[in-house]
Amino acid sequence: MVDESGNEFNENQEVEQAYQHLIDTYLGTNHRKKVELINKAFNFARQAHKGVRRHSGEPYIMHPIAVAQIACEEIGLGSTSICSALLHDVVEDTDYTVEDIRNIFGDKIALIVDGLTKISGGIFGVHASAQAENFKKLLLTMSEDIRVILIKIADRLHNMRTLGSMIPSKQYKIAGETLYIYAPLAHRLGLNKIKTELEDLSFRYEHPEEYKEIQNKLEHTREERDNVFDEFTTPIRKRLDKLGFNYEIKERVKSPYSIWNKMQTKHVTFEEIYDILAVRIIFTPKDPSTELTDCFNIYVQLSQIYKAHPERLRDWLNHPKANGYQALHVTLMSHKGEWIEVQIRSNRMHEIAEQGFAAHWKYKEKTGLEDDGERELEKWMRTIKEILDDPQPNALDFLETIKLNLYAQEIFVFTPKGELKTMPQNSTVLDFAFSIHTFLGSHCIGAKVNHKLVPISHRLQSGDQIEILTSNSQHVQQNWIDYVATAKAKGKILAILRREQREQQKAGEEVLTHFFEKHDLVFDLNDVDKLVEYHQLKSREELLQCIGKKEIEIGENDANIIRRKSGNSKTWLRFLPFRKKKKDIEIDSAEKTVEKIDLKKTIQLNEETLKSTYTIAECCHPIPGDDVLGFVDENNHIIIHKRQCAVASRLKASFGPRILAAKWDTHKQLFFPVSLNIKGTDRIGLLNEVTEIVSRKFDVNIRKLAIEVREGIFEGEIQLYVHDVDDVQTIIKNLKNVKNLQSVSRMN
Ligand code: MN
Numbered sequence: 001m002v003d004e005s006g007n008e009f010n011e012n013q014e015v016e017q018a019y020q021h022l023i024d025t026y027l028g029t030n031h032r033k034k035v036e037l038i039n040k041a042f043n044f045a046r047q048a049h050k051g052v053r054r055h056s057g058e059p060y061i062m063h064p065i066a067v068a069q070i071a072c073e074e075i076g077l078g079s080t081s082i083c084s085a086l087l088h089d090v091v092e093d094t095d096y097t098v099e100d101i102r103n104i105f106g107d108k109i110a111l112i113v114d115g116l117t118k119i120s121g122g123i124f125g126v127h128a129s130a131q132a133e134n135f136k137k138l139l140l141t142m143s144e145d146i147r148v149i150l151i152k153i154a155d156r157l158h159n160m161r162t163l164g165s166m167i168p169s170k171q172y173k174i175a176g177e178t179l180y181i182y183a184p185l186a187h188r189l190g191l192n193k194i195k196t197e198l199e200d201l202s203f204r205y206e207h208p209e210e211y212k213e214i215q216n217k218l219e220h221t222r223e224e225r226d227n228v229f230d231e232f233t234t235p236i237r238k239r240l241d242k243l244g245f246n247y248e249i250k251e252r253v254k255s256p257y258s259i260w261n262k263m264q265t266k267h268v269t270f271e272e273i274y275d276i277l278a279v280r281i282i283f284t285p286k287d288p289s290t291e292l293t294d295c296f297n298i299y300v301q302l303s304q305i306y307k308a309h310p311e312r313l314r315d316w317l318n319h320p321k322a323n324g325y326q327a328l329h330v331t332l333m334s335h336k337g338e339w340i341e342v343q344i345r346s347n348r349m350h351e352i353a354e355q356g357f358a359a360h361w362k363y364k365e366k367t368g369l370e371d372d373g374e375r376e377l378e379k380w381m382r383t384i385k386e387i388l389d390d391p392q393p394n395a396l397d398f399l400e401t402i403k404l405n406l407y408a409q410e411i412f413v414f415t416p417k418g419e420l421k422t423m424p425q426n427s428t429v430l431d432f433a434f435s436i437h438t439f440l441g442s443h444c445i446g447a448k449v450n451h452k453l454v455p456i457s458h459r460l461q462s463g464d465q466i467e468i469l470t471s472n473s474q475h476v477q478q479n480w481i482d483y484v485a486t487a488k489a490k491g492k493i494l495a496i497l498r499r500e501q502r503e504q505q506k507a508g509e510e511v512l513t514h515f516f517e518k519h520d521l522v523f524d525l526n527d528v529d530k531l532v533e534y535h536q537l538k539s540r541e542e543l544l545q546c547i548g549k550k551e552i553e554i555g556e557n558d559a560n561i562i563r564r565k566s567g568n569s570k571t572w573l574r575f576l577p578f579r580k581k582k583k584d585i586e587i588d589s590a591e592k593t594v595e596k597i598d599l600k601k602t603i604q605l606n607e608e609t610l611k612s613t614y615t616i617a618e619c620c621h622p623i624p625g626d627d628v629l630g631f632v633d634e635n636n637h638i639i640i641h642k643r644q645c646a647v648a649s650r651l652k653a654s655f656g657p658r659i660l661a662a663k664w665d666t667h668k669q670l671f672f673p674v675s676l677n678i679k680g681t682d683r684i685g686l687l688n689e690v691t692e693i694v695s696r697k698f699d700v701n702i703r704k705l706a707i708e709v710r711e712g713i714f715e716g717e718i719q720l721y722v723h724d725v726d727d728v729q730t731i732i733k734n735l736k737n738v739k740n741l742q743s744v745s746r747m748n
Helices: 008-029 035-048 063-073 079-087 096-107 107-120 128-144 145-159 168-188 190-208 208-220 223-240 256-266 288-305 347-355 359-368 372-389 393-408 429-436 438-442 479-485 489-517 523-533 540-548 556-563 566-573 577-592 607-612 646-654 686-697 724-737
Strands: 246-253 277-283 328-333 339-347 412-414 420-424 446-447 451-455 464-471 603-605 615-616 628-632 638-642 659-664 670-681 702-710 714-724 740-748
Touching: 008 035, 008 063, 008 079, 035 079, 035 096, 063 079, 063 190, 079 096, 079 107, 079 145, 096 429, 128 577, 145 168, 145 190, 168 190, 168 646, 168 686, 190 208, 190 256, 190 347, 208 223, 208 256, 223 246, 223 277, 223 288, 223 556, 277 288, 288 328, 288 339, 288 347, 328 714, 339 347, 347 412, 420 429, 429 438, 429 464, 429 489, 438 446, 438 464, 438 489, 446 724, 479 489, 523 540, 523 556, 556 628, 603 607, 607 615, 615 714, 615 724, 628 646, 638 646, 670 724, 686 702, 686 714, 686 724, 724 740
Parallel strands: 277 339, 603 659, 615 638
Antiparallel strands: 246 277, 328 339, 412 420, 446 451, 446 464, 628 638, 628 659, 670 714, 670 740, 702 714
């Protein structure tokens, strides 16, 4: 702790300055000026956190001030939120209770602080279910007061900005959780700028080298981009000036995370990404009522200078995205022959795009405009509530279901009567049916889309008109899960299936009870287990269900199995496949279990430990040189995943404390499998040359080779064994020199 030297004086000054900055920002907004209340909250929090420090060493109160600053400046929230942000860690970290907060600050602030406390309690919980429970609470409190989640996001943003002072394993956990839950949530709430920053910060901590590389490349190409921008926008400015528009033109540069994401998913290099630069025209309409027509007028002007891409006009004006986003997007061909996207927005639309729906309120009060964004948000919250009302037994499934709901892009479709409906992209006929009514969904046999008959799995396109066809004899099937993309339909289908299963099990139970009575047997769970094994099933529930569905008829044989002495049955138990498997796992775990794991230590992956202690994950196949982490599973095995592995991010979000930092220390002795994707135009001898390079020149073992040639295009996958990422890069570099081979990339 700091003594009474000048140090403390400096610190106090620092705190005062940060707080004054917050008050100045607040006074600059349109909110009612309730400085007194904010002062009270600040003094209360300051005194409550007195003497406590953050990991970075600074006084704890600096954190709540920073969170309040974000809530006010970057999200646009008012005094209630600022006070709640200042107080957000008081109940969690000090002896004060929610009751104390209520007595001093009233119900509203107490409710929000309580919501924030519930969420943070056990966010580092050990079990997946605890984590999902937390998340559920978060969404529940969110539907009570949306400001809870907004402040939570501000809190997370500040923690991400100061993540550098944490140990690496904590960094991966927090970064992973941010990418898994908080960035999608910020996106869904329309907090675009914050979402982008959260993604970039996560990326920076998970893949520091790639982050730096992309940053460097962006820096190097900046001048070139600026030139393109100036050249492209000069004629636009001339025209808009002439017409007297009040506007601004800005560069929009793709974020490092989006660039990296595109490189990963589309298998392209930095240089091959053509849409790093986009152009934004932000104008202030002379009259709020001409806002939309102004957008189209600007578009007309642009299309007279440059040719517009016929298929890339995106009208988010008349139908805003579900997160409130509104703009007109066009893609134009520059005079140099490059496609450049232009986003046309009013200043109001721009503010909503950056700050999310908090900005909606501001404009609603000011202009009294009908507010589409908020209505869409209400609809979304209702869906979330429906999902919450329908309990799902598996916590991770629940997280996935919610996530489905966060990132979906929308399409617009029509009912037979011409009513417009917004659906997530990739929605099917079945999704649409469930979105209208559970009955329509559960009895759906197909649809007429634009008057043509299609099956329930048919994917919808924007502009489709859909008439759902039903039949009373239709009922929900297990495989319907594969046909739907929306959380709502998925939830409904699972609920119906579970209900049916319960009914079947009940029926099965009756049959079984009757069977025991008929054969003069005493009902005993051990005997039921014998039948489970005899019919090669996995559980009692499955047995009851099969009997209930009449897939299994129990009879004399079953009675004999039960009457047999248990000693007999054990001899054939061994031959059941699932029994054997379990035993294998046990042996494996005995070998690779680590007695005591120090979560703060970075584990070294070398020839020795990879053989004896750690297991390489099957899902993402990391190889030396990849950014990795260790995950301690329930059996105390340490499994090595790639940091961007989808399975690992789920684990990070739900089993955070079991994450370990890991480093490679191999010396080209072990071999690891890796897959390359190759693409090009076909020519004689191409394949030969490829295998020649891989197997002769590099003496690398090809494990599998699959090539497909279609209409002169050659595409394939090579699986090979390598030592590390360096090997892969050398091979890719050499393969890229092969004539007609256009792209070579490592697959995930
Ligand atoms: Mn906090």
